Amino acid sequence: MLRINNLHASVEDKEILKGLSLEIKPGEVHAIMGPNGAGKSTLGNVLSGRDGYEVSSGTVEFKGANLFDLAVEERAREGVFLAFQYPVEIPGVSNMEFLKVSVDTVRKHKGLPALSSVEFMKLARTTSQKVKLDQAFLKRGVNEGFSGGEKKRNEILQMMLLEPSLCILDETDSGLDIDALQTVADGVNAMRNKDRSFIVVTHYQRLLDYIVPDYVHVLADGKIVKSGDKSLAKELEAKGYGWLEGGVA
Amino acid sequence: MNDFKRQALSLAKELPEQDLTTPQWLQNLRERGSQRFQAVDWPSRRTESWKYTSLAALGKVASFGAANQGDPASFPVDAWIDADAYRLVITDGVIDTAACGELPAALTLFADADDAQSKIIEAHLGRLADSEQHLFAAMSEALLQQGVLLHVAAGVKLDKPLYLVNRISETAAPLVNTRLLVVLEQGAEAEVVEHYATATDATKGFVNAQTEVVIGDNARFKHYRLNLEGEAIHHVGGVFVELNRDANFDGFAIAKGAELIRIDYGLMHRGAGAHVELNGVYLPRNKQLVDYHTNVQHCVPHCTTNEVFRGIIGDRARAVFNGRIHIHKDAQKTLAQLSNKNLLTSNKAEIDTKPELEIYADDVRCAHGATVSQINDDALYYLQARGVDKDQARIMLSFGFINELIQQLENQAVLGYLLPELAHQFGRDVDLLLFDGDDLDSI
């Protein structure tokens, strides 16, 4: 699915990713943990193709092809999905319309037939019920005036509608109450299958009780400094990051 | 004197003069208007209020068509706003009785005014639209033939909005000169929708439509000025409002753009505790021009103004926005905000935006901002990250930029009329915009 090899990337001439390597096979769930400022969101942004991130060396293969050959929207259509740590508010752009346009383009790319407005509205409504987002949020501007948790649910709603093959969840659990956490985890678990992979960025072991990962990695100072199975998350929870080699703060 | 003035004056001379149906006060007003119209210079580039909008081409207009030559059948059938409202229709400058609906008792045509109503008209007409200064206010008076008075008595709430349609038919190319006077007595309430339309995008004509509003103590007025004409039209107009103690004005303006659309708003806080809420949207495209001049005067303490205008200017179009706020010496505790944001969607598009803030009181809070905005990069990225291509995303965000104001419209009929039009212009799917989960069950 995804093969990252010795990736170096910088923002505003400051190197953030410093030789990061990671391989993710179809169907796997990888959790990434690590201290603030380690480069976790940067990794997500580089993978999704945000402007302003300079890749100086290293390669990323997505489904066997060079990911960097694709523009932001092409990556999305090919199945890269980044659930943002801080989803942006877009007043005036109706959430419903945004969802439809984005599902339309992705379906078209996959060669699927277009949905009529009514079909789509029904689909959006049922899906929003699954993430316990009231349908009133479909009518509002994209994330406009949504609470932190509502924004995160809107991200999961988009993920469920777009059915991507690689889902990167950047701290989707932050700011969620226990029930919302369960809802989001249910959404993710329902989407787990042998063809779909997940990168779950989190600070909290608790999420991984709900979304059980195949691997846990520690990202510190721009590199993966330790990898293990789900027990690593428990160990981190108990000991923090200080004990890891490389002198992580 | 240029061709335009000459023609307008000769039209003024042709108006029926000493006939019995024309009251003396109206004749006097016309006479005064004619004199002032002759006296006021045709605006040039040196005239401050016309600095960015040239009237040179207008001055050479070869000839106006006569009023009432047009063909009402040339209008699209669904041209009305589907409102539960009193509908007054003016076609090619003449009241179109056949197209009007039932009208309220509070409404009178100037010609039918009784003594008491004449006195009200005399007392207010031309008081707010300053015909000594404004060429087109003077012209409006010189050519005044048929005006409309909406007079709402103290404590009365007009039960339905007045929906005033001013439309030009296919072939007439007329000079349309209309006047609306609204007088709300103490505690009265009314809502007026002014809708300007043409039969087609190529319909020609010159419209001078002046509106004066007196909002009495504690009275409330809601007003929509919808300039939705085709792009061959010339429209100059004004909305002049006086707010007395605790009066409330809630206004909305939209102009799609034409050869010339110039609207002056003059809002005068005359009584303490008055409040103005004014939103506006302009959307010139092709080679169109829209020019809004707004002038808010705070003469007394404790009044508030909240004004927001947003424009999207495309192609080779041009927009002018001049937002003036004048806070007089006695207007302490004024709260005034004006924001003007513009989005240029082509590098040939142009905006001249000029904030003017004059403050002569020391205890006031004012914010005044005029900007040329860029599409928000973070929002653009967010849409792209969901597969939307960049051009499409830009259009969505442009539409969102004005939709923020459109969504706030309280009059659902106006919203229901404008939204599909604008959605269409921006290629948006209106069903999705109007999504209502409860309706969905019945489909």
Ligand SMILES: Nc1ncnc2c1ncn2[C@@H]1O[C@H](COP(=O)(O)OP(=O)(O)OP(=O)(O)O)[C@@H](O)[C@H]1O
């Ligand atoms: N646009 C930017 N301009 C300048 N510095 C940036 C920019 N984006 C990220 N950085 C810096 O890059 C470093 C890594 O940031 P990143 O957001 O990837 O961290 P993170 O691991 O996601 O942290 P957190 O756990 O707090 O979300 C930080 O030092 C941050 O300040």
Ligand SMILES: [Mg+2]
């Ligand atoms: Mg982060």
